[in-house]
Amino acid sequence: MTTGLVLSLDAMGGDHAPRSVVDGAAIFLKARRRKVRLLFHGDEAVLAPLIARHEGLGAASEIRHTGTEVDMSAKPSEAVRRSRGSSMWNAVHAIKDGEAQVAVSAGNTGALMAISKVILRMKPGVHRPAIAASWPAPTGFSTVLDVGANVDCAPAQLVEFAVLGEAFHRAMHGVARPTVGLLNVGQEELKGSQVIRDADALVKAARLDMDYRGFVEGDDISAGTTNVVVTDGFTGNVALKTAEGTARLVGGWMKEAMTSSLLAKAGAALLSLGALKQLRARMDPRNVNGGVFLGLNGVVVKSHGGTDAAGFATSLRIALEMADSKFLSEIETNLSRLAALDASPGDGGADQAQRETA
């Protein structure tokens, strides 16, 4: 085990890998002052010349050769059976072996989740892990989860997500007591699906030590109405991608507006001396690229499959922040609170919630 922080990279995962991974690592390293080491898992013959193109990258890196990789369209169950020894498998396994603190991959999401569960196992009390994303809001970031790991969710799972997400937000964004909302189609209690109403009743009945604010709606995510927004993986994934698509559309309109005439171009030129650059950075989905798997014995960060080098560099930055944070111990504290409630007389939550909503 090397000293200092080590990030373990699936160098072959993603549409533009391994180039996006290596170039992203170089961008990431340049912006760091402290010493971080990188493990590249993948085809050495391909990786070595790519790494050699960046000054200083080789010295901070180690290549762990493997000739196999996980197919982007493989089913999760297939991936687990066939992926032993692949770049993704090895990248995650390095955490279990104590060689690295965080694993990062832009490969197949379902496969990465399945492999992570098999290798790292879930923390006691977690039934299925979730993927959390940080989302721009007027004052910092909102945390949204699940954004794609679990398509169908039972009410009890949504309660777990609330517990995991609250710990994640505290660790990642430094808010002492994050507020938590449940994504729904209306704030009134009578609206929404049965699953959401049951989850709402469950959280309330469980009396978790958590600042739960009830239902929020889609526009509350960008408004930052609550720090944490809990939803199932289907809705969360659609919401995240819809927001990205909207930002891209508006960005296109801005570009059009600023090149529509000579006068507009002159105006934009003045603007871009400072403010516009910041605006563009804020609107760039690559600057929030990185979903964090919650509920495992270890930290795994998922980068977009279609990411370029700049987006992958962001995922590495998020991975580093996660490794530095008290995330795993925050999660453990929250989970032990949940476990204490489950074991308490009367078995609290579920039954009571059923009666209350009946």
Added chain:
Amino acid sequence: MTTGLVLSLDAMGGDHAPRSVVDGAAIFLKARRRKVRLLFHGDEAVLAPLIARHEGLGAASEIRHTGTEVDMSAKPSEAVRRSRGSSMWNAVHAIKDGEAQVAVSAGNTGALMAISKVILRMKPGVHRPAIAASWPAPTGFSTVLDVGANVDCAPAQLVEFAVLGEAFHRAMHGVARPTVGLLNVGQEELKGSQVIRDADALVKAARLDMDYRGFVEGDDISAGTTNVVVTDGFTGNVALKTAEGTARLVGGWMKEAMTSSLLAKAGAALLSLGALKQLRARMDPRNVNGGVFLGLNGVVVKSHGGTDAAGFATSLRIALEMADSKFLSEIETNLSRLAALDASPGDGGADQAQRETA
């Protein structure tokens, strides 16, 4: 029955009604050249002075007095039982009575849907109506449905939405053969929930005469990848509101960027001579405010509950376009195709789809 087009307005529905309704009607009328008549349903003592403030509005309007209105938080079932004679009920009933072509309300969505179903009834072949929204895309608009009428949807319902939405898009946006996509979390057939996979199999097995393109993702809505995006009311509502929230956040950032320094202000001033104004209009959610109920014997448009006068004016414009279009006959043609398929030997769709996905 008066000659020419008549719009029937629930003057008391919405957070800022009746003022937003009356002022919105005035904005709408000013922008029209042709003759349109308006029926205001609501409290005459309140409405008359509001209408009198706008030159020419009184001459184009008629007040139908009622002292009752539907509560914004009433449950749909309650609303139907208690709302007879309310401003919302009467606004919809005017269509059935042949007094108006379209009804518009910014009131309680669930109540408006329930009342519309009771008064207008569904078209043969439609099990539950859907709400369609027009959504900005690089080349015109996308149609998204359902955006809030049906929280849980069976696969067969999603097929109906595809049929309704395709007809709506052709009538409303003049595309001869709209492309249709099904909202999911991944384009590969193996991803997504069982309901979505079954709906996909059903559409394909039904061999509808429709340009169905399979799965799309959240970012495809703003990209305009398909003209029509089909989803359940929960996901559609979250996506719509998330997009609005994102546009609002980005709008706030733009404002910040343009007032961040004197130089930026100067740049923005040059820009705003033309292009910026158009950009602001494009980003203003009020300019796409109006969900259209599909599947009823008549046209009902739902404006946002929290809309102001400008947003309500947009809903009236959409209502007018709907009244002018061949929308109802397009829907009927599509539904008769669906009915013909249902009645065909072997009963096509569902069974075959089940086998295919098994």
